[in-house]
Amino acid sequence: MRLARYEHDGRELSGVVLGDDGDERVHALPGGASVLDLVVAGLPAARDAGDEAAREPSVPVADVRLLPPVTAPSVRDFVTFEEHVEGMVRGGSPDAQVGAAWYEAPTFYFTNPHGLVGAHDDVPVPPGTSQLDFELEVACVVGRAGRDLSLPQAREAVFGYALFNDWSARDLQRREMAVGLGPCKGKDSATTLGPWLVTADELEHLRDGEGFLALELVAQVNGEEVGRDLLSNASWTFEEMLVYASRGTWVRPGDVLGSGTCGNGGCLAELWGHRGRQDPPPLVPGDVVRLSAEGLGAVENRVVAGPALSDLPAVGPARRRSRERHRRA
Known part of the structure; x- marks a missing residue:
């Protein structure tokens, strides 16, 4: 089942998406329920609501504005593709290797x-x-609350999946990472989530023998393919990511866990690292990025001009202080 949150005729609604090949239509959920309501209720109740919605009038998906399918309480983004990490570290030095710490656990940032x-x-x-x-x-979107989850519990806690585009300002990110903390404004402005939430049962037939979802992933910029990979090339499954995320803390319904960027051109910076030059070039206003995944659909966003830094309130550099200790008089 595919669940969407959308705007139509000035109203925000949630619904079930039926149809394929450009003829998708969305049927509003009964009683004004949201996708997050169905995530909390669980898959059996969500199926019942979807069946009821399918009997109601529909509108073409092309006539609505698709919103992120859930209003997420939290978003964790992992880094689970070794090839991506290789390209990123080589951007700093052609001879750099993936650090040993990366192999120890499925690291993420909020x-x-x-x-x-x-x-x-x-x-x-x-x-x-x-x-x-x-x-x-x-x-993946978490469907039930839990803490210190086991692998079987994590499997039951995954409600569904969606495409995820972690837009990144690489020059800001580099400066921030040099401080010794995770990314901040370099990752803060936008993350695409959509086009809808596909329930986990829809993709079970695509699991490989090791439990990974073998979805084909494709990235295009201005209609030209720049990346292609399989989700199963990740080094940890979503269940393992969720086990780690819940260690010593709670995960809640609606929490979003990103897989991290796939390899083989899953982002431009990885290609820059492997090629030793900015080819393809960074994105500029007018560029259109289209990402697709087998079983999940596609998202397509146009880059537009944002506010100039010179037009925004300034934040100056740090005020340097003496290293001597002072006491208030």
Whole structure:
């Protein structure tokens, strides 16, 4: 089942999407229920609501504005593709190797849940960057609360999946990472989630023998393919990511976990690292990024001009202070 959150005729609605090959139609959920309501209720109740919605009038998906399918309480973004990490570290030095710490656990950072954008929304260039990039990922959405989950519990806790594009300002990110903390404004402005939420049962037939979802992933910029990979080339499954995310803390319904960027051109910076030059070039206003995944659909966003840094309130450099100790008189 595919669940969408959308705007139509000035109203925000949620619904079930039926049809294929450009003829998709969305049927509003009964009683004004949201996708998150169905995530909380669980898959059996969601199926019942979807069946009821399918009997109601529908509108073409092409006539609505698709929103991020859930309003996420939190968004964790992992880094689980070794090839992607190889390309990123080689951007700093051609001889650099993936650090040993990466292999020890499925590392993630928290990104901005308020920065989620829809499948076809315009994406403004973040203030102060000249190196805007996309990242082709898949996300899972948590369907039940839990803490210190086991692998079987994590499997039951995954409600569904969606495409995920972690838009990245690479020059801002580099400066911030040099401070010794995770990415901040370099990842803060926008994350595409959509086009809809596909329930986990729809993709079970695509699991490989090791439990990975073998979805084909494709990235295009202005109609030209720049990346292609399989989701099963990740080094950890979503269940393993969820086990790690829940260690010592709670995960809640609606929480989003990104897989991290796939390899083989899942973002421009990886290609820059492997090639030793910015080829293809960073994204600029007018560029259109289309990401697709087998079984999940596609998202397509146009880059537009954002506010100039010079037009925004300034934040100056640190005020340097003496290293001597002082006491208030």
